Amino acid sequence: MDIVLLGSGNVATHLGHALARAGHPIKQVYSRTRVHAQTLAASLGAEATNDLADIRTQAHVYIVAVKDDALATVVAQLPVALKGMVIHTAGSVDMAVLAATKDYGVLYPLQTFSKAKAVDFSTIPIAVEASDEAALVRLEALAGSLSDRVFRCDSQQRLSMHVAAVFACNFTNHLYAIAADILSEHGLDFDVIRPLILETAQKAMEHPPKEVQTGPAVRNDVHTMEKHLALLKVNPALAQLYRLISKRIG
């Protein structure tokens, strides 16, 4: 399918390259910032534009992978004449934001993307939703050319996935950062805890997390928790977080 890509951030970049590798010609890349459009377009063999009025009208799919709060504005400025399906890639934006277009849908890859790091799209779960069954079937085919793990879900389920991802990814990374701070304050390198972090994630690949919960809180080891709180008393906000999560676990 001929594709026009709108956006030049991490999702647009990784998705664009994955689509190109899967054999879909990326015809055009739009970004508000001309040089960003040009850089990504060059790497995809596509045309670049920073003007929504210049968007080609004959592509099969328009992927709008811009910041959530820019989505509605970008979609409202798409040429009226365009015929292809318009899709967005956001976890927490209802599909209804696209309702003014003819065919539309959502393709949400449940993964975190970094500029520097290549990802293997074939194992990324991709949630799809579309305006009608025919559009959904086409979207499933497109997503299926990228990943073996495509599944249907509605906007509310997608939102719940994004919330779950905030806990399991964003908040988890913050807990890693807290650990790094605590170690650093005691003259220790973050490296000493890296094997433990990886093992904890790997355990969750094989077990339901609740069944493999370890630590003083689940053992109700009050004496150890008191020692930990004594060490944290220099940072009352951190001690509060320790208490709150321990209470949830215990």
Place this chain on the structure above:
Amino acid sequence: MDIVLLGSGNVATHLGHALARAGHPIKQVYSRTRVHAQTLAASLGAEATNDLADIRTQAHVYIVAVKDDALATVVAQLPVALKGMVIHTAGSVDMAVLAATKDYGVLYPLQTFSKAKAVDFSTIPIAVEASDEAALVRLEALAGSLSDRVFRCDSQQRLSMHVAAVFACNFTNHLYAIAADILSEHGLDFDVIRPLILETAQKAMEHPPKEVQTGPAVRNDVHTMEKHLALLKVNPALAQLYRLISKRIG
């Protein structure tokens, strides 16, 4: 070195097998529960006992890997005549608990151990501390026969490592469990988020966590956070945790 192992839990089991593989004869295994002592001893080619009065006095090292709150009691009951070094393996117990013995130290492997899962000890960071320099050198040699990553630290640093591990391992696993609950409440399988969990941990292998923080909180994306809180309003305690961690990140 000839070793007597006291304890039969996950740490005692994994450590016992790693020591045996490294060529240290495990002479005896003690557990309060006779059948536990017998099971572990049989797998290590050792003698079993459930009576501290029967502990052999001629070993080089006595590893006391029992529950934290049993440590002092077990150590107090060790035969007065024993000559070897007595060490414990706990993150949050001060080395001073062993001060009544002659030579003593702590060997703390910074990893989480499960009954079912084999671990490669060679990559596990091991913190060591001992009663004097001579004991420390011997302990470093013992730990060095298990792992390439042995380092010295004092009891306060070890406590800080344990606190850091609670955040980066125990609390992280609880966040995974929260994600599993949210997904389940919306008819979705935990499987959809597993690749994200692994990628998040792998990112922390290569970067300082603070530098790769993603998500609505670090972007100060208030609109998305409001949508997430709306979804969480059925569970006020969870919404409170979401707010607290987002505020720390933002």
